[in-house]
Amino acid sequence: MNLKPDSKVLIQGITEPLASIHVARMKAYGTNVVAGVSPGQGGQTVHDIPVFDLVEQALPTTGSIDTTIIFKPPYLALDAALEAIAANIRQIIIVTSGIPPLDMVYLLRIADAHKTLIVGPNSMGIIIPGKLLLGTHPAEFYTPGPVGLISRCGNLISEVALELTQAGFGQSMGVSIGSDAIVGSSFRQWLQTLNKDDNTKAIVLLGKTEGGNEETVVEYITEEINKPVVVYIAGRYAPEVKRPRHASDLIISQPAIEEEVSTAETKIGAFEKAKIPVAQRPSQIPDLLKKALKK
Template identity: 60%
Template sequence: MIFTPASKVIVQGIMEPLGITCAPLMKAYGTHVVAGISPGFGGQILKGIPVFDMLEQAIPIVGTIDAAVICTPPYAALDAALEAIAAGIRQVILISQGIPPLDMVHLIRKAEATETLLVGPNSPGIIVPGQILLGIHPPDLYTPGSVGLISRSGTLTYEVAWTLTQAGLGQSIGISIGGDTIVGSSFPQWLQILEEDDRTEVIVLVGEIGGDSEEAAAHYIAEAIDKPVIAYIAGRSAPRGRRMGHAGAIIDSQIADFGPDIGTADSKVNAFNRAKIAVADRPSDIPALVNKLLKTPAQRSAG
């Protein structure tokens, strides 16, 4: 896993309301937060974390930085992320929500060109239970274990993590890829990371209605993932009658042969069923499915 207790982390926008909440939570969990960045607040200290006006002022003092957690206002997030990438930081977590779509397009292109892992925006970030917190996941809901948890939603990630924890099933990692229209990393990217992670034995993917992320994930799992996967789709009881996805997702679905109802709960559940992936009806069903797969790791046949 690329995130460890030794990872050196900075918080950009540390003196913003979100940063003031996020940074102490991370530090209290044991995350190695070496500095915070907030223009105009250089020289201050927040809960033992030194604050600098600019990232370039911090690096000569704290050394190489592994990850940046961005808590700036949305219109400042692009500049903060580009500053981090220019400084050689290759893991950038965007907690901020409402980042302008064109800013995200620009940032994703830059991240791809520099092989930077981009998480978010509108994400609680990443937690490796018992080791490191990069964001605002409630740590008490998680416990170390072997279940990799990937979600689009923040609160659903917490709910499923707590459901697993209460059932005695710890997590190897919890990730929310983000809830904004354009996000930096995808389900397939994280599925591949967890496929290669020695600590992860079972993957739980939590999706929701709208867009085509889950259909694409189901196709990718069938083609490239050997580890057992369980899916849960939120919003299955949402009323039909208005399309939750956007036009681009609908067009993509026609090209990918996902079907005309792309974005609906039925479309997503059917995609997982075709890929022979177990789908939980409700979060409380997930632990039993995980236990079943842990006992029969070869349950899913190829094809």
């Protein structure tokens, strides 16, 4: 994993309106954006960044690329990611949301075969405060410090970063793993990364009600992570959602066994049972961190 300030960054879909806004912010933050790719727009520049039609056309000018950030529309994101993998780019951040599930299943199989990190889709990317901005994080909410953030909740990571900053807790890294149903990198993977990071002294994990696998990392945290972890699960007061009945249940006129989908309460209960601190609201996270770091 190469997340150094001087690592080379490519933007696929650089002429998309959202990309143009955030490329300017990344560049102003010091991120080394060396080129953009947008088929049919080659030869242009966006914020003084050269634009190419294809990734392979950019490489002779830029040399090897460490990370690409994809802003392409959902139906074009798979092709963009496969093009990046073919160009030996091993870190891919997908900002795009709503990519077809089968496209993601196929992409993750190819990425695994090529040992490529996929962050997203529907991700705000990665920020190392004061050093590197890869994606759409509002950098003004972050400040360098010892707390690592991992989130599946979109903009919630920015809200928590601001809460921590105002409480005097800087951040070592902020990772938005993506909030679509199927995403690449996982909580476990980033917990492991932050556990090994010398600049990280504590970790905040931000989950949500719908889907996800927050409960599956409880045992991993208790057995493998030797740094304090604080958790917040969004959606504590969201209405419970139940699985629909199967057609066979309706045919035989039998009452269906309706299994409740994992809720905020079930996830919170799993962490509390393992004695992992859980915040009831984002503003409580700094206080829980203070207590955890004193132990």
